[in-house]
Amino acid sequence: MTPRTPPQPPSRGRDPRRSAASSGRVPSGRPVGKRQPPPKRASAARGTSAAKGAPSPRVAASSKAQSTGRQAGPRKPRNTAPARRPAARRGPARPPKPPGNPRRRMRGLTVATLFVFSIFAAQLLRIQGFDSSAVAAEALEQRTEKVQIPALRGKILSSDGVVLASSRARETVVADPTAVCTYQQKDKKACSPATSAAAVDLAATALSPLLGRSVDDLRSKLGGAGRYQVLDRKVSPLTWRKIAKLGIPGIYKDSAEAVPERVYPQGPNSASLVGFVTNDGAAGGGLESMMDEALKGTPGHSIFEKAPNGSKIPGGRQGGVAAVDGGDVTLTVNSNIQWYAQNAIAQQMAKMGGQSGTAVVMNARTSEILALASYPTYDPNDIGRAKGSLVNKALNDVFEPGSTAKVMTVAAALEDKRVTPDQPVVIPNRMKRFDVSFKDSHDHPTLHRTVAGALAESSNIGTILIGETLEPKRLEEYYRKFGLGSKSGMGFPGESAGLLAPSEKWSGTQRSTVMFGQGLSVTAIQAASVFQTIANGGMRMTPSLIQGTKDAHGTLTKAPRKPGTRVISEATATQVNAMLEGAVSREGTAPQAQIPGYRVAGKTGTADFYDPSLGRYSGMTASFIGYAPADDPEIVVAVIIQRPNASIYGGTVSGPVFHDVMTYALQELKIPPTGTTKAPIQISVTPQEAASDPDTLRDRPRSRGK
Incomplete structure (x- = not known):
């Protein structure tokens, strides 16, 4: 075992790492190829740095001293405690983040700025280049006022x-109260509670x-x-x-x-x-x-x-x-005749009382309306306070015509050659049809009249006997040819077509009542049109109100005229005309309608008035319709008064209005008297004449349902 060499101070002249590398030795306890962190302090107890570990940082300084020939003496280590082994590291240390590059940041900011400006430039190019017209038009529209x-x-x-x-x-x-409150005040911009x-x-x-x-x-x-x-x-x-x-x-x-x-x-x-x-x-x-x-x-x-x-x-x-x-x-209406008719009907309404009244004045040849008066009326200049009826009753209201409808029944029988004007008619005081006993306007003994006389005296029973010479279907056809059951053709708003049921739906008693004007309804214009047809020789003309129109450039356009419709022959119309003159005679029902110097033809009418507001009959309808001059008709006048109080008869209530309006119209239009005298007509016959004539119309026993 090699004895342990005491530690020596590191040599100042060389790097222990290099020495170890050059000698081929690797410090013990350190794996090859792995970099180890240097110890914090050199240990004095250890051997040479080349043998036992990395030198102290001071080694570099001592090596410099050796190179100059200085001998470094031994140094006492600051800490004699054994060197601590560095702590094991869990992984490689993350390198510190390098400081940012100013040039790179500048380039990024420049690119972003250029991108934003490019968007603005593209939008500007679109507005001023491609969409300039549309944008300019929109801006102009916003600041343009249209009045x-x-x-x-x-x-x-x-x-x-x-x-x-x-x-x-x-x-x-118009007023703006938030601005009015500054009127004649010092502060013109805002309202002040003290001065408002x-x-x-x-x-x-x-x-x-x-x-x-x-x-x-x-x-x-x-x-x-x-x-x-x-x-x-x-x-x-x-x-x-x-x-x-x-x-x-x-x-x-x-x-x-x-x-x-x-x-x-x-x-x-x-x-x-x-x-x-x-x-x-x-x-x-x-x-x-x-x-x-x-x-x-x-x-x-x-x-x-x-x-x-x-x-x-x-x-x-x-x-x-x-x-x-x-x-x-431009209308066909004459302003003076319109004014007179309106006032005449108003005065008679005030005198006789009643619910409503109408007066129609018509050209007998052309059917042009010369006046269309309706009462009650209103002031169109102050429509908010109108209390009267806002409709024209001559065209909107319907009523049962009563005896004025007898003209159609007699004309139909004459046209079909079923009767003649002087044919005898025996008129009893009462005559039963089905379960109804019919009578005239007043009681009387059995009368012996002609067909002309039955019409002149307005006999209900006589008219039934004349009408029964025709089948109900044939009678209906004539009524419709006279204009009943359909509008007049003028196009007036709210006009009624009247009420005329098909003949196959007529009840047993209705077959008789329609002959003298009950069980059907007409307007005043329809009733006037019937007499216009008779006055015009049997030719019915469509009533008209419009003469022509003139546009803003002054171009005049005349209203088209519709062709007439032949209802009865001229010969039949002449016969009926003579009978209607008899109604205005002293023997007739309306002597009040006579006009001195003129020949007048006409017919009275009295019928029950059906009040739709009550849902029942209430009061009467009094009417008179006629024309003049009878031998050369020019003007037709129809006067209808609903529910009069003073009297109920057409001759008494409506006849005077007819007289006044017709007289004024003849003078206004400068129509002179014809100067002719009417031909006499036979009104009555003797009982012997009636008994001896095989064609005499009389009541014959009839089975139920016939």
């Missing part, structure tokens, strides 16, 4: 040129005489909540200019709300015929609705660029489309 320009409705004129309806421009004045009330009072006092409203009413509006208070919708342009001169903050006109005002110079006289327009400019009935497409025109608009504060930009985009006003409509 609607309403079109004025066309005029409605009578045939003699009188304006029945027209339009005029009106402005809607005074400002509102000053503004209300200034606006009151211009708007025609009380100060208290305006004060509640100007000091109200919100920022939009409508003060008036019907301010004239002149009045608006006066309001604008006051300089009241927050008072402006709302062009979007501007609606032209509709004016009706004739007021209630033609209201139910002309109709009305609502506050928003929509047609509300009558001719306003019927001719709306021709009257309403085409609205326009104005466009301009506006600044953020709403003001117009000078030199900016401006333009628009001009509004095209509606066309004018």
Whole structure:
């Protein structure tokens, strides 16, 4: 065993690691190829550094001394304790993170900045290059204001040129209470609770005489909540200019709300015929609705660029489309006749009482409407307070015609050669059909009349005997040819077609009642059209209200005329005409309808009135329909009064109105008397003549159901 050499101080002249390597020896206890950490301190008890371990850091310094020839003496070690073996390491130590490279960070920041700027550049290229037109258009649209320009409705004129309806421009004045409260105050930007009330009072006092409203009413509006208070919708342009001169903050006109005002110079006289327009400019009935497409025109608009504060930009985009006003409509109605008829029916209603009344004046040859009066009426200039009926009763209301329908029954029997005007008719006081006993308007002994006499005296029983010469189906065909059961063809809004059931659905008693005008319903225009057919030689013409239209450029278009329909022959019409003259004679039911100097033909009517609101019959319908001159008819007048109180008979209630309206119409249209005298007609026969004539119409026993 080799004796242990005491430790020697390391040599200053050489590196123990190199010495060991050069001699081929490896320090004991250290594996080859593995780097070991150097000990913290050199141990004095150990041998040479080359033999037992790595030298102290001071070895390098001592080696320098050796190289200079100095002899390093022995040094006392600072710590004589045995050197501690280094702790075992769990793994290789992580190398320390090298400090960042400034150039690398600069390059990254530059790339990121260039990327962001490239996005901005691409977006700018898209906006100004590819999408420049679209973006510019969108921006222009955002700062462009578009204001609607309403079109004025066309005029409605009578045939003699009188304006029945027209339009005029009106402005809607609006207040912003949050701005009005600064009126004539020191602080013009905001409201002050101490001065707002005074400002509102000053503004209300200034606006009151211009708007025609009380100060208290305006004060509640100007000091109200919100920022939009409508003060008036019907301010004239002149009045608006006066309001604008006051300089009241927050008072402006709302062009979007501007609606032209509709004016009706004739007021209630033609209201139910002309109709009305609502506050928003929509047609509300009558001719306003019927001719709306021709009257309403085409609205326009104005466009301009506006600044953020709403003001117009000078030199900016401006333009628009001009509004095209509606066309004018000329009626067949004569304004003077319309005025007279409306007042005549109103006066008679006040005298006789009643629920409603109508008066129709018609051209006998063309069926053009000369007047269409309806009572009660209303004022279309103040539609909000209308209390009367808003419909035209001559076209909308239906009623049982009563004896005026007997004209059709007699005309049908004459046309089919079933009877002749002077054929005898035996009329008992009562006549039973099925389970009903029929009678005339008054009790009487058995009468001996002719067919003409039965019509002139308006006998129900005589008419039944005449009508029974025809089959029910044939009678229905004539009624429909006269216009019953269908609309007149004028196109008037709300017009009724009347009520006429098919003959196969008529009950046993209805087969008799329809012959004298009960069990069916008509409108006043339908009833007048029956007499127009007789007056026109048996040719029925479609009633018309429109003479023509004139567009905004002044082009006149005449209304088309429909061809007439032959109902009965001219010979039959002449025979019926003579019978109707007898009804107006002293022997007839309406001597009140006679007009001195003129030959008049007509027929009275009295029927039970069915009240739909009650669901039962209540009151009577009194009517008179006729025409003149009877030998050369020009004018047809129909007067119908519902539920009169003073009397129930058509001759007494409606006959005087017919007389007055017909007289005025003849004078207005300058129709002279013909100067001819009517041919005498035979009204009655003797009992012997009736008994000896085999064609005499009389009541014969009938089995039930026939």
